[in-house]
Amino acid sequence: MNKIKYCLMILVVMVMFKNVFAQTGDLRIHRVTGTITRFALTDIISLDFSDENTVRIIHTYPYSASPYYLATTEFDSITFCKIEGSVTDIEGKIYRTVKINNDWWMAENLNTIHYKTGNIAASEIPEVTVADTWENYPNGAYCNYDNVASNASTFGRLYNWNAVNTGNLAPEGWHVSTRAEWDALDSYIGVSDGLKLKSDDTPIEDNWTDVNVSNDGGGDDTYGFTALPGGRRSGNNGLFSSLHDYAFFWTSDNANSSSTWYYQMSYSNNNLTNSTYVKDSGYSVRCVRD
DSSP states (O other), X not given: OHHHHHHHHHHHHHHHTGGGOSSOOEEEEEETTSOEEEEEGXXXXXXXXXXXXXXXXXXXXXXXXXXEEEEGGXXXXXXXXXXXXXXXXXXXXXXXXXXXXXXXXXXSOOOOSBOSSSOTTTOBOOBOOOHHHHTTOOSOOEEOGGGOTTHHHHXXXXXXXXXXXXXXXXXXXXXXXOHHHHHHHHHHHOTTHHHHHBOOOOSSOOOSOOSBTTBOSOOOOTTSOOBOOEEEEOTTTOOEEEETTEEEEEEEEESSSSEEEEEEEETTOSOEEEEEEETTSBBBOOEEEO
16 A cells, blocks of 8 residues: 555656646556556646545546546556657658657657758658569668558658668667567567557548457557558568558568568557568668667
8 A cells, every 4th residue: 555655646746747747648547457547647637545445536537527536456556657759850750759668669650751861962762662673672762652652641651671771760869669679668568569559540540450340450559659550562572561451660680681570560469579571671660769
């Protein structure tokens, strides 16, 4: 009980000073059943013990300040989570970012067509549209899925690994995510990590292929990571596939001379998995702050 009270005292201080912070976050209640209840920090008015066995949260969600009562036996921890911010790339594009455990991640797929160093006119990444040219292309390159520019506004660009390997693809102060960082993310989130990282489909933003009537293929975006199914471009023939079905993310880690580690999520299950594939492939990129 003392540990819980200490945690809650810290949270009360956070709530009192919430307007000081530029970032936003949420209050996350980890249930003993394994589920999570969340309140946006901006919705919380106060938090205290109504008695030694009950936590009372005064909030503005859903539409009133009706107290939310929670027995201490119903949860195993209450934490302040999902700190959000932003990062701007060399083109002036602003990306939402989120802190998960100890790492700051981009919460959107990279969408730049310029490396971060040098004169912007001279740092443009080649766009390769022709399938035969994409295969075995010797330098860094990007493409839009199906060579349709409007796809980039939602799903970002697809990059070959040569672009990743320049070390200049991420915005200043950031880098392309590593295998170790993905593994740490996987370990921190635990079971159903894909479900918790995938974007939450809505009638307006229906990005993931539906599995069936009761499963829209997306996730609950527990941590604000908002993984999107940007598909891929094959390094073997330059063909596009898997838009709305899979999210593929490069890491900066070599597996061997011809292939590299990547991580993926699927519409058909709730897992985060990794594998290796040829470097000529076109995958999405998420960056992590240095």
